[in-house]
Amino acid sequence: MCDMSGKATAKARDERLEARVSRDLKALFQRAAELQGRTLTDFVIASVHDAAVRVIEETQTIRLSAADSRAFAEALLNPREPNRRLKASVQRYLKLTGA
Template sequence: MPKALADNSTARLEARIPARVYEQMQRAARLRGMTLTGYIVATAGEDARRVVEDAEIMRLARADQIRFAQALIEPPAPNARLARAAKRHADLVERR
């Protein structure tokens, strides 16, 4: 696993992009009153945060949230398959 970077450290990024895209990003940065580097850091960083959040956070509809909470509060009785699995697990795993 890569070593975590300190908050004030920086890393270099190099990329070859179409000239048209580069010009568009420069224009967008100017329109926002930012440097190109600042613009890229802000927009790419925000997009990266959203992508990671979407991958790591499960969002449930309200009805699903209620069903989930209800199942935690009042779990259903174990069925036969779960009882067999629990017995197999107990037979395989030594208690400490």
């Protein structure tokens, strides 16, 4: 579960997630958790949550080059006239829908 800020909340913690890590890696995680004043579990959950949100946001964001961005803006500001095929499609649609 997440609250409005996107942070994990303690609600509905009925699922279990396990991972085997080296002693050194666990010590690193434990040290980081202590520095944040969290339990190891809370630190791991928050870290994985933040990483998951970041990955999802990054994959859902469209990035355009400067040239692509200009071309997109130009197309919005100055759209081309509809061609014959598009006009015919609109007419077929209007006929089918009775509009």
